[in-house]
Amino acid sequence: METTTLTRDDLAALLAKVFTANGCSETVAGILAANVAGAEAAQSYSHGVFRIEGFVSTLRSGWVDGTAVPVVEDVAPGFLRVDARNGFAQPALAGARDAFVARVRRQGVALLALRDSHHFGALWPDVEAFADEGLIALSMVNSMTCSVPAGAVKPVLGTNPIAFAAPIAGKPPLVFDFATTTMAHGDVQIAAREGHSLPEGTGMDSAGQLTGDPKAILDGGALVPFGGHKGSAISLMVELMAAGISGGNFSFEFDWSGHPGAQTPRTGQILLAIDPSHGAGTAFADRGRVLVDQLAEAGFTRYPGARRRAVPVGPGTEVPLEAPVLARLEALASGAA
Ligand code: NDP
Numbered sequence: 001m002e003t004t005t006l007t008r009d010d011l012a013a014l015l016a017k018v019f020t021a022n023g024c025s026e027t028v029a030g031i032l033a034a035n036v037a038g039a040e041a042a043q044s045y046s047h048g049v050f051r052i053e054g055f056v057s058t059l060r061s062g063w064v065d066g067t068a069v070p071v072v073e074d075v076a077p078g079f080l081r082v083d084a085r086n087g088f089a090q091p092a093l094a095g096a097r098d099a100f101v102a103r104v105r106r107q108g109v110a111l112l113a114l115r116d117s118h119h120f121g122a123l124w125p126d127v128e129a130f131a132d133e134g135l136i137a138l139s140m141v142n143s144m145t146c147s148v149p150a151g152a153v154k155p156v157l158g159t160n161p162i163a164f165a166a167p168i169a170g171k172p173p174l175v176f177d178f179a180t181t182t183m184a185h186g187d188v189q190i191a192a193r194e195g196h197s198l199p200e201g202t203g204m205d206s207a208g209q210l211t212g213d214p215k216a217i218l219d220g221g222a223l224v225p226f227g228g229h230k231g232s233a234i235s236l237m238v239e240l241m242a243a244g245i246s247g248g249n250f251s252f253e254f255d256w257s258g259h260p261g262a263q264t265p266r267t268g269q270i271l272l273a274i275d276p277s278h279g280a281g282t283a284f285a286d287r288g289r290v291l292v293d294q295l296a297e298a299g300f301t302r303y304p305g306a307r308r309r310a311v312p313v314g315p316g317t318e319v320p321l322e323a324p325v326l327a328r329l330e331a332l333a334s335g336a337a
């Protein structure tokens with residue numbers, strides 16, 4: 001297939017037009033466009049350009065408010081709440097970020113809890129920037145019912161990712177970010193579209209039989225948590241932390257059936273950040289380096305985050321797009337599609 005390359009920033013500019021042409025304010029469009037273009041450049045394909053159709057159909061369905069202005073509530077010394085007002089999570093986080101970082105630096109630790117928010121992206125961008133500033137960050141977001149808890153017979157949980165970021169002296173930060181299901185729902189959709197089968201037991205079909213057929217998982221089936229009862233418990237924790245604390249919906253609670261085309265989960269998110277300079281002993285990033293060096297000596301050279309950080313993602317990074325994909329984005333941006 002013929003491909004064309006755009007720089008990361010040209011892609012972001014095109015995506016911003018897609019978002020504004022489909023009901024987002026300039027502010028929201030800019031934040032979402034940078035997020036999606038950054039994910040595509042970093043080869044996080046399950047939450048890159050592939051997601052644009054879902055963003056557009058959701059915006060057109062009226063399920064999410066692309067012009068929402070988040071409200072930040074200062075509720076306790078270590079606790080900030082954000083009401084995203086049925087808008088996207090990334091602009092809500094951006095609206096609270098400066099106050100949150102100041103709080104973390106002053107107190108050593110703080111929690112940000114977002115509710116009534118739609119997260120349709122990769123979670124690592126929400127935590128990685130904190131580690132680049134010397135902080136430790138942990139985030140969780142719940143999504144939509146599509147995962148059967150261990151031992152149960154029907155889906156209740158979401159794909160519910162967790163992301164963690166910590167600074168490592170002289171190295172990229174250690175960042176992990178993954179769904180608590182066997183894989184992200186987006187990757188199942190990509191496999192179905194491309195005709196790939198998945199490892200046996202990735203999910204269940206509509207009869208409750210374990211399967212590796214992505215179409216069977218999507219067509220009345222469901223995913224399962226990774227690691228049996230262990231991943232199931234972690235996913236439950238994500239529901240409680242992301243939605244229970246914030247006041248957002250659990251993954252099974254919202255009803256988008258009145259909005260055909262809606263794909264963005266209307267749930268909640270938490271972000272916990274720690275300033276490790278308040279810790280005892282040698283600086284945290286130096287301690288992290290001791291651990292990473294020991295791991296390398298044991299043959300563990302690919303710590304999470306290192307692969308992605310090796311991919312260049314600057315403003316001028318060339319991002320390849322298949323010609324029909326680019327044509328579709330241009331049509332969506334011009335309002336012609
Ligand atoms: P993966 O199973 O692909 O795991 C990705 C993470 O594991 C990355 O941190 C990656 O590091 C690390 N990793 C992968 N392979 C190795 C390895 N061999 N050695 C060491 N580290 C490794 O992720 P998922 O498919 O579960 O999730 C994909 C994306 O989907 C995530 O960004 C997640 O946030 C997103 N998602 C979003 C949801 C939402 O509601 N918004 C819901 C569910 C998922 P590296 O980056 O260096 O490769």
Ligand code: PYC
Nearest residue numbers: 120143159184185186
């Ligand atoms: O890939 O599981 C997923 C997902 C859900 C919401 C956004 N991404």
